[in-house]
Amino acid sequence: MVPISKISLWCLGIIIMLGGCSNPTDTSETNASDDALVSVAEYNGEGYALPYGKETEQIAEDHREQIEKAAVALFQENYQTDVVVHNVVGALDAATVFVESVGEPHFYTYAVVPIDEKEKKVMTEQISADAFQVENAMKGGLYHMIFSNEFKKLDDYFESLVAEGEVVGKIEAALEIVGGHGFMTPYYFISTDPDDVAIKPVYDLYLQNPDSNIETLRDAYEESLFDKENFQINIQLFMKEQQAEPSEEIFTQVISDLEEMNNIPKGTYSLYLNDHFIHVESSEGAKENSLKRAFPDYIVRD
Template sequence: MKINSKTVLFSLGISLLLGGCSGINQGDDKGKKTQAASSEDTMASVQDYTGQGYALPYGKETDKIANENLDQIEKAAIKLFKENYKTDVTVHNVVGAQGGATVFVESKGEPHFYTYAVVPIDEKEKKVKGDEIWVDEFQVENAIKGGLYHMIFQEEFKTLDDYLQSVVEEGQVTGKTEEALQNVGGHGFMTPYYFVALTSKEEAIKPVYELYVSKPNRSVEDLRNAYEEGSFNPEHLKVNVQLFMADKEAKPSEEIFNQVTKELEEMNSIPRGTYSFSLNDNFVDKQSSEGAKDNSLKRGFPDYIIKK
């Protein structure tokens, strides 16, 4: 199972990459025609996309087996997160992959986050090995830490949320659907407009996480008091903002991209961390849920927006 497990994680890791390309490539007429044809077959409008068509390599057979054993998989996933992470979760989607299936879950209440587990499947025996379900511990821990970070800095995140919502309400851009986050998100603390990712070197939130898993019913105030302010390094906490053009015919607007970039740079009351921003056209790839393309506009490495 070792090789298959790595394959599942590697495949999922690719599909969870939500950042875009840093270059801008408008392409010629032939490229536009090819993209249009591709859009009809493999792409979906971001406003309509709920995860339909999402797939992982070599998952056709395991997907069938998983769908025939959803109750068993759901019980195994709920048990794993409750016992190992003191967290109640809802199972939203199960997607077959080589040697197993990926189980997308969402936490109930706070800390709020999306993540996934992997359940091995024996294709020959057509058997789901629910008792062998497992997770990428680093990924799950960081998903919870992102949710905890949001809990203890709710005011700052509300400022960011209100700002991005105001940009969307102008009607020219939009974000992903809640259903897409639930069914194929799996990337920690997420909203339709951004997700939070922590590096392995992030230390400020570590005691908050330890307190939560030992005593999950502690108050937000207690969790906030456990936060080690002096250990915070903005380079170790990433806030990845991603928006899409609302019009199916529109290409990413440089005017909107420059406006949002400038306003993010000027804002001082949003969460501290390292920010990237990408603006995509209206479509996402059905199979990978990826929105970044050659024509996407991006502010990111090595020129991140840093909030210290």
């Protein structure tokens, strides 16, 4: 198994949603033309593209069954986790394979399979996954498992906010088809830092024994070592009405609510409130008119 090439990793950087720990200073704002935008209510990942991927995507599609089998085997053998493949997207000399874990810990991530475009050959024996991205994804899922009560309160808050009828999140299909970034809901995703030593014993225990129950995993968590800077919850919301600009009032209210709510997960929170539209090819919603509270001015919950 070979490591992912730097070019492939650069291409995959496009999928990383805003506020992620891999590059907190990069807001990745989309300066797209209007004809490249689609309603967030309709965006299901169709049209997503990576640079130089047209030819390799067709080759990958012709070998889809072979790629799916290789991806499933990769995650079973290396991470003791069953996955389903949702999408295969062509990239430079490769294809990106978007997967979702089966059961818990729940997460989305990806693998990369090299492709010889000239020979029209898919080298599934060299399929690989970026170790940091997969570990980050699994740790986020484990956090959600062992702090399910705290996350339920956060999830209930966003559901009630959406029920008021002014903002929405992404639809589930968009997460499946082009998500790829760990534990995700329509409203947020989780990022962990490689230096997060509090969750590491939980991760190690899961790899040793995937059948460990939640209580056992929770007992392995080193709460005294938790550092809020190493755990991020990255929120993206969208205006429900197509003509609506991001609302300062809603933006301010969400920040206030997050700062005042009790018993939600500890850590640092970033918030982006976008207009109604998503860029088709990149799956991004952030634009010049987006309202944001993020690095270095995170919302902090101790």
